[in-house]
Amino acid sequence: TQLLEQSPQFLSIQEGENLTVYCNSSSVFSSLQWYRQEPGEGPVLLVTVVTGGEVKKLKRLTFQFGDARKDSSLHITAAQPGDTGLYLCAGVQREYGNKLVFGAGTILRVKS
C-alpha cells in the first residue's frame, strides 16, 4: 500500500512569515498534486508536478518534487490570512485510473 506522510499536521503563524509543508512517500507515484481545501468545500487543485527535481511557482507558492519522485514540498513566502486552509498532497496512481492517494493534510492558520 502506497502511503503519503504529510507534515506538519498543524501550523499557526503570523502574517508575513514563511512556511514549508512536506509530503513524503516510500513509493514512487506517476505524479504528485497539491490541493487546498476550504471548510465546507471540496479540494481545489493548485499544481501537478511530474518530473523529478521539478520546481513550479504559483505567485507566493513554490512547489518542489524530489529527484526520486517520492517526496514533495510546498513553500509559502510572506503568508497572508487568505492562505489559511487545509493543504493536501496527493499521489497520482496512473496505473489505477489516476486514483489519488492523499496525505492527512496540513491545517494552516495565518494570523493578522
Place this chain on the structure above:
Amino acid sequence: DAGVTQSPTHLIKTRGQQVTLRCSPKSGHDTVSWYQQALGQGPQFIFQYYEEEERQRGNFPDRFSGHQFPNYSSELNVNALLLGDSALYLCASSQLAAETQYFGPGTRLLVL
C-alpha cells in the same frame, strides 16, 4: 458551466440505515470517483466509475456500492450504516486518462 454538483449537502442517519448520495459531473467529463474524508484526515478513494462500470476500487467493504448512469451522473450507496461512516463524501469528475480531477463540495453524512 456548472462544476461538479453533489446532493444532498448534509444528511443525518441512524445506525443500520441505508443512504444514497448523488453526483453530477462537470460538463464533458465521463469519469466519476468517490472519496471519503473523515474529520481531520485526507480523502480516501472508494471507487471509480466509467462507462457505467466500476473500474477501480479502494479498500472499502461491500456495504459501499455505486452506480453510474448514461448521462455520467453517479450515485454512492452505503448499506447498514455504522458510526464510523460519518464523514464528508466527495465526488470528483474527470475525462478518462486525465490526471486532473475536479471535486464537488461534498455531502456531509452524520450517523447517530
